[in-house]
Amino acid sequence: MRIFKIKDRMYQKNIRLIVGCSQKTLFDLLKKHYDVVLDSDSANGTYFKIERDSKEVHIIWVESFEWYIWEQSMLLHEIYHLVNAVMREIGMKLSEDSEEAYAYYLQSLMNEMFDKLTVYHPKKQKCN
Numbered sequence: 001m002r003i004f005k006i007k008d009r010m011y012q013k014n015i016r017l018i019v020g021c022s023q024k025t026l027f028d029l030l031k032k033h034y035d036v037v038l039d040s041d042s043a044n045g046t047y048f049k050i051e052r053d054s055k056e057v058h059i060i061w062v063e064s065f066e067w068y069i070w071e072q073s074m075l076l077h078e079i080y081h082l083v084n085a086v087m088r089e090i091g092m093k094l095s096e097d098s099e100e101a102y103a104y105y106l107q108s109l110m111n112e113m114f115d116k117l118t119v120y121h122p123k124k125q126k127c128n
Helices: 023-034 069-089 099-120
Strands: 002-006 015-019 045-052 055-062
Touching: 002 099, 015 099, 023 045, 023 055, 045 069, 055 069, 069 099
Parallel strands: 015 055
Antiparallel strands: 002 015, 045 055
16 A cells, blocks of 8 residues: 655645555554544545544545556546545636636646656556
8 A cells, every 4th residue: 555645736735645455444544543434335446535633634545556547547537526626625616717727737636646656556558
């Protein structure tokens, strides 16, 4: 398991990317460190926010990441949830006028996470 601190260059949110552990291991970690209990499902990835002691942490978890297209698209799916949550927090509603800000933020987070994942698991040509 690896836990990456993601640099949020736009809104300075506290973001973590957790990769390479089962959902049970993730839930045990959250219970131990944050006293948070989440419901189990069959997902291979998820986004959620934890609030504790007036601090918040945005977390994206993916069970595994080896550069398969389905893993990249699943990560993008979870980043999209994160982007929407942060934009709601700052009061920016999705509209034609804000669409570019959403897209730029999504791209920025995706670049940062892919950069971290390149160190975690070097890119391979995978297309299934």
